[in-house]
Amino acid sequence: MTVEKRMIILENNYIPHKTYHLNTTEKIYLGNKEDKKCRFCKKTEPEVLFNKIAHAIPEFVNNHNLLSYYECDSCNSKFARTIETHMGDYMNPNHTMSQVRGKKGVPSVRKGGEKSRIDLKKDGLKIQAHDGEREIFDFDEVNKTITLKTIRATYIPIAIYKCLTKMALTIIDESELENFRNTLEWINEEQHDNSRFSLNNLKCFYSFTPGPLPHDFTSCLLFKRKEEHKDNVPYMIFLLAYGNYTFQIYLPLSNKDSGEIQFTAIPTPFDSKNEFGAPKYKILDFSSTEKVKNEEVKLQLSYERFEDLEIDNEE
Numbered sequence: 297m298t299v300e301k302r303m304i305i306l307e308n309n310y311i312p313h314k315t316y317h318l319n320t321t322e323k324i325y326l327g328n329k330e331d332k333k334c335r336f337c338k339k340t341e342p343e344v345l346f347n348k349i350a351h352a353i354p355e356f357v358n359n360h361n362l363l364s365y366y367e368c369d370s371c372n373s374k375f376a377r378t379i380e381t382h383m384g385d386y387m388n389p390n391h392t393m394s395q396v397r398g399k400k401g402v403p404s405v406r407k408g409g410e411k412s413r414i415d416l417k418k419d420g421l422k423i424q425a426h427d428g429e430r431e432i433f434d435f436d437e438v439n440k441t442i443t444l445k446t447i448r449a450t451y452i453p454i455a456i457y458k459c460l461t462k463m464a465l466t467i468i469d470e471s472e473l474e475n476f477r478n479t480l481e482w483i484n485e486e487q488h489d490n491s492r493f494s495l496n497n498l499k500c501f502y503s504f505t506p507g508p509l510p511h512d513f514t515s516c517l518l519f520k521r522k523e524e525h526k527d528n529v530p531y532m533i534f535l536l537a538y539g540n541y542t543f544q545i546y547l548p549l550s551n552k553d554s555g556e557i558q559f560t561a562i563p564t565p566f567d568s569k570n571e572f573g574a575p576k577y578k579i580l581d582f583s584s585t586e587k588v589k590n591e592e593v594k595l596q597l598s599y600e601r602f603e604d605l606e607i608d609n610e611e
């Protein structure tokens with residue numbers, strides 16, 4: 297679908313509900329410091345604590361400034377374990393290539409038990425390949441491209457969709473939460489394969505835009521369906537853009553949605569700003585509750601200069 301068509305669908309059906317462009321160094325706190333209540337478990341102090349700094353969207357999507365007062369420490373650790381780790385693992389190889397900084401800096405790529413690894417150093421990517429191990433790259437010296445091949449850590453697709461949904465439910469206005477009671481319950485479920493809800497169409501519009509960090513800050517946006525909408529679209533859609541990536545989902549299980557709904561992608565910041573090439577869109581199906589193991593990821597990048605380094609035997 298063309299950008300123009302997507303723009304028309306957006307204009308006919310949606311109004312912006314929340315917009316955050318995290319391009320300042322100032323911290324933004326959501327919620328009320330004096331009246332802390334967790335919006336995920338509905339508990340207050342002293343039943344739960346609010347000592348940890350809760351990031352409204354995870355640090356691995358390059359968020360260091362958007363924080364919330366309405367996520368308790370227990371929910372914070374639970375979501376980190378049940379959903380965020382899956383999206384972090386899924387995107388880890390991509391983040392190394394595009395230099396997105398998480399909590400511990402840019403992540404390295406390596407497979408457990410192997411010495412071959414890819415790290416981002418000050419002066420470029422450092423690739424260590426060892427004989428007898430899986431091949432980790434291909435060079436194309438004519439086109440000056442390198443294809444890196446790596447294996448993703450085990451992840452569960454539906455947990456990634458929940459992770460994106462949780463980001464949306466964190467930035468959403470308090471007054472809208474009553475329209476997402478089931479959605480809240482769904483993201484709170486710890487057993488992804490033993491759910492009260494049956495969801496089998498969790499499609500995510502994903503895009504990759506080439507070039508050195510076309511979007512050097514993170515944006516997250518929520519759109520709400522207009523009263524007078526033209527198409528049968530979902531009540532709310534969420535867009536996340538950071539680094540070279542965008543993710544778009546609709547918020548499932550809203551009591552404002554019924555019947556067949558048609559979810560189409562809306563324009564992203566990269567559709568207008570992409571000096572190194574237009575975004576490549578892909579639909580990712582995150583419906584599965586099964587673990588995905590040993591998935592190969594191939595990432596192609598162009599390089600300026602290639603140096604063959606002696607491997608330091610002490611490492």
Ligand SMILES: [Zn+2]
Pocket residue numbers: 334335336337338339344367368369370371372
């Ligand atoms: Zn809580």
